[in-house]
Amino acid sequence: MSKTTLTRRGVLKTGAVAGAGVALPTIFTASSAAAYTNEPTGSTVTLGFNVPQTGPYADEGADELRAYELAVEHLNGGGDGGMMNTFSSKALKGNGIMGKKVDFVTGDTQTKSDAARASAKSMIEKDGAVMITGGSSSGVAIAVQGLCQEAGVIFMAGLTHSNDTTGKDKKANGFRHFFNGYMSGAALAPVLQKMYGSDRVAYHLTADYTWGWTQEESIAAATEALGWQTVNKVRTPLAATDFSSYIAPVLNSGADVLVLNHYGGNMVNSLTNAVQFGLREKQVNGKNFEIVVPLYSRLMARGAGENVKGIFGSTNWHWSLTDEGSQAFVKSFGTKYGFPPSQAAHTVYCQTLLYADAAERAGTFNPCGIVEALEGFEFDGLGNGKTLYRAEDHQCFKDVLVVKGKDNPTSEFDLLEVVEVTPVGQVTYAPDHPMFAGGSLGSCNPGA
Amino acid sequence: MLGLNKKDMSLLLIVGALALLAPFILNPFPADSAMAQFNAGYPDLMQRFVIFGIFAIGFNILFGLTGYLSFGHAAFLGVGSYSAVWMFKLLSMNVVPAILLSVIVAGLFSLVIGFVSLRRSGIYFSILTLAFAQMSFNLAYSVLTPITNGETGLQLTLNDPRVLGVSQTADGSIPVTNLFGMEMRSTFEMDLGPWLFQFNTGYYLCAILMLLSFYLSVRIFRSPFGMMLRAVKSNQHRMNYTGLNTRPYTLAAFVISGMYAGLAGGLLASMDPLAGAERMQWTASGEVVLMTILGGAGTLLGPILGAGFIKYFENIFSKINDSVLHGWFGFMPDGLEDFIVTIVHPFVGKGWHLTLGLMFMAVVIFLPGGLIEGGQRIGKLFSRKSKKSDGGDAEHHPKQTPHVAE
């Protein structure tokens, strides 16, 4: 394996300036030279993969990176082509994008808005990336999306579940493939009703920051619409590691369902604590006490071990899906790395393909061209069935999975089983839905 | 000149030259060489170097002079950033009012926290400042979201009610920060052979303010006020019986360094109008402590070096991934190449924290006075050699006399 990574500028300049050393300085502003930020003029195009490599989400970030590398391999014609073969758009030919070899740079978001923006900026300013993608939290996604809008590059959001990403903080240069809090609620509520009945009293524990609030709002609204009551919504500090003092009062509150609006480490700990307290063996109001985790991540669910068994939640994608696209992806990912991909890996793989495809179809890397190609784009074959990138808010609409912690896992990856594939129609909402109100896309910014 | 003695003046000139020529100095490798990965001469990182340099210079005025170890200085940087972004949202995209407000707000904030915290000394003081900063962070992340926009961080939107200026530009985007029309993000690029150099307006604003801050800090170090603070650090007991009311002096140092932090926060927001709560977290406070100690607490130049060192690791080492490594070692036979990559792999990319931790330990163990001491030792080595060889090439080693204030 001998691959030389050149920066875009490097390639550009070696061609332009031969006989180095004696050339006079040519001074120019970026705007006079290029039509848009980081226009690739050489034989390669650079993408920026900005994922958490340190901090609590590092494993999720590592899985994203694996998927990115796989996507780049496929785009450049390597490997078995993965979902490129099942993708309904056939613009990509395995020769890079528009004949340019796809190159990439990586960075560490540290799951901090500041660090994520610094890393994205270095990709744009130093490495000449035309597209930034990745991330594992909504705060980071929104911060980097704002940056990409200002800098004039495309942002493909990666893992972000907050309504705000395509709600009040939506941006013209940003697209989200992941589902959101509203969709979780819309998909999950009917299943919960079916399983637990419509006469239920819910108690919410919510991570005390924006994502938690939007999910709490979404789930509460969806379940209340089906007849549930919400007895209490309690906010827990982000830094909390021990949730005992929040869980202990639950049994006494008259609630018979506990909804944990937590993600990552918070989710693992609050779920573990709740199960420890024996909540699931209790009877309240004559019913079995139940716990719900609206947003599941298989990687994180592993941290909770046996505690996830029988617990319902929703997820963007799961490797056990049997459609052609998912199978192709699992096969090429599994063959390369030896274990199945996570939903984060799937999301970012799809986004890389979708970006490449949009550029190919638009015939340019100009963000405005790509925005045009992606807006209202309908496709199939990337798992989750028929999918639409809606023009009004750049949210992706596709089937949502309702899953349950598996009772008898056959392997360490086999933790969740898909209970229901909620059809896209059921999770679609109007662009001006109040939970997504405020903010506007603005117009695409090509930078330069 | 400028009220400095010759030694300090030359130090200032060196720092000035380094700052102004940074786009060249930090990009020593041709843009297409494998070593280009180590180039740091792009606007964002250069801005961070000088901004965190300002932060560390200010912190050093407190810690280096008085010995009071604040573990909550990030809070001042944070409120500085928030004030600046609010100024952009409400008043104008010009950075001047934003920076002024951030310095003032940080000053007031540090006055309050300093007034309370300075009632205790030693580790009790450290924990008090830590407690205040952590409270600020936790509240900013959650309850104060209407002011701080919580997790996401405060950023500009398309419908900010800007009094002087427009909410959005003609083409529907958010206006950019500027200094009387000069856009902070505009960059001139210069090709020189295979090299590429970037000159960014925002960076030069930061660099000039850093030089000004540095100059002020030299003046403070050399002033009676600075000497009084050093005396407080050396022997507070004696100072009390020497007729000096130490509290207002330490408080003044605290507020000055808080204002430096506010300036740094305001500049961060001016370069990139976003203020995240993480800026106030204890890890951020810890970072400036590490910068200062790593560079050499109590020295003039040390904090700047420390800031550069840590930011360099964070931004450059974290971006080295396996394919970059394979690029570097591609000339080797395949087996050896893979072997070397496997060895280096844990220390770069996602392992940059590990390398940073090892560097901390190495510096503290082998260079108790921080990086500055390393510079001095090298300087001594050279001056000894050059004495033997009859001197002559002193100007080739301009760093040999980094001055230590003692």
Add this chain to the structure above:
Amino acid sequence: MDAILLQILNGLDKGSAYALIALGLTLIFGTLGVVNFAHGALFMIGSFCAVTLSKILTLSYEVVDETQKDFLGNPLKVKTPYVESWFGPEAGGAIIDWAVPLAILFAIPIMISIGFIMERGLIKHFYKRPHADQILVTFGLAIVLQEVIKYFYGANPIPTPAPDVFRGSFDFGVLLGFDPNAIIYPYWRLVYFGFAAVIIGAVFAFLQFTTFGMVVRAGMADRETVGLLGINIDKRFTIMFGIAAAVAGLAGVMYAPINSPNYHMGMDFLVLSFVVVVVGGMGSLPGAVLAGFMLGILESFASMNEVKSIIPGIDQIIIYLVAIIILLTRPRGLMGRKGVMED
């Protein structure tokens, strides 16, 4: 009433973790005068001793089962732990089930050795250095330790359950005449509380009633004088460092079932444990324990809905707020001595 009792229980349990970590930190500070930022990392390593032992016990051989498929559609390799094949599924399963309590035995020698190596290899060179240097070097060490753990175990939490008999919770309410389910508390957390009490008691007894402990206490008070008596205090201090590391490690082992261990759990506890130590008063062992329980209980109360509805966000800041109030009213914390770490 029941809600208050419940939160007191909670507080005692939280507090026991705080107290154990703070106790170790204070032992090191009190004896060696070293501010050890790597103490959280020791706690974390303790937790990972439990993880490691449970990994060792579940080391498995694989048998291909043609009837089942893995995720790629190939025949599934079914794993069976060696322990189960050696001792039979029953006994083997029980051994695996008891991995965490067994890890105590496993962790003690490991933690003591780590403590010795740390003290002899690194810390002892920093006795005479400024506290700032100690902070920097131990902080660097903490980063290195946690990155090493991350390299081998990944960043995600690793579930490490308690033995089956401790699952579920005990109903205090019924015992005290309240309604069922009014005051329930998980068995394992009760075990943790008891365990913490035993460790704290043992450390105090050791210092109070053994000659070794008396010498160390004398050394804490006045190192030079004890040295003049011809007693090799350094060696004893090394041993104390090992003991402190073991205390932190054991606190970590037993904590593993409460929250799945991850590589940065040490950092999460670091700041808090420093606050606890300082609130207790630098160098005071009883102060550390007292402050640990006190802050645990206050934190639990602050998270009650009734309290939060009066002061929103109080649970976010309670620990720091209490620390500020205590330090302003009691200059050296609850039980601190004069002149320690005040320069």
Add this chain to the structure above:
Amino acid sequence: MGILEVKGVGKRFGGLQALGDVNLSVAENSVHAIIGPNGAGKSTLLNCLVGKLIPDTGSVMFDGQSVLGRKPHEINQMGISRVFQTPEIFGDLTVMENVMIPCFAKRDGAFELNAFSSVFGQADIVARAEQILEDVNMQDKRHMHSASLSRGDKRRLEMAMCLVQEPKLLLLDEPTAGMARADTNNTIDLLKQIKQERDITMAIIEHDMHVVFSLADRITVLAQGTPLVEDTPENIKGHPKVREAYLGETAH
């Protein structure tokens, strides 16, 4: 009326009566020694004078003003400087800086943000510092790190730091404690010289009778927190009560 008037001062620590009913008058331009066995309350008395402790009863008047309730730095500003038992100097700083600091402190003590003027630009203070170093014969050591001075030189430096403030009253807390005989004699000579050259009142707390009798104009003997006698050195020498108190103490 002396420059320092102590009237009826008492101080208790819990159950221990550290000072009973102390009356003391130090005449201007005299050298007044306070002697007494260990635990007699000498240090407590001194701490009451400099503001470190506040007496429970009585009054302390300096130069016509009460010092009670004032902070140490305020009392210093009134004209009382203090020499400690072990020399308290600024070890991290040079000898020259050590003597300049008291000048600045005297001038800017309450708070003056002199952050932008250069230390060495202040000619008057530099001159005073140079002068005092000359007076104590330390000119050649002015650039030395004060921590690296010998103990005798540290004592000398500390006195210079006090004298440069031109105090009306110099309090000396066992200035020769732990010194070799030669150093002690040097210190005595230095103090004599100081006394000759300037108008200054000194109050010395001392253990060493040799020092006391070489310097003092008047002596107060303290025992168990109360003054036993106050008289001239000649009269004290033969005083039976003093002998008793001292022999009792020195015997054990």
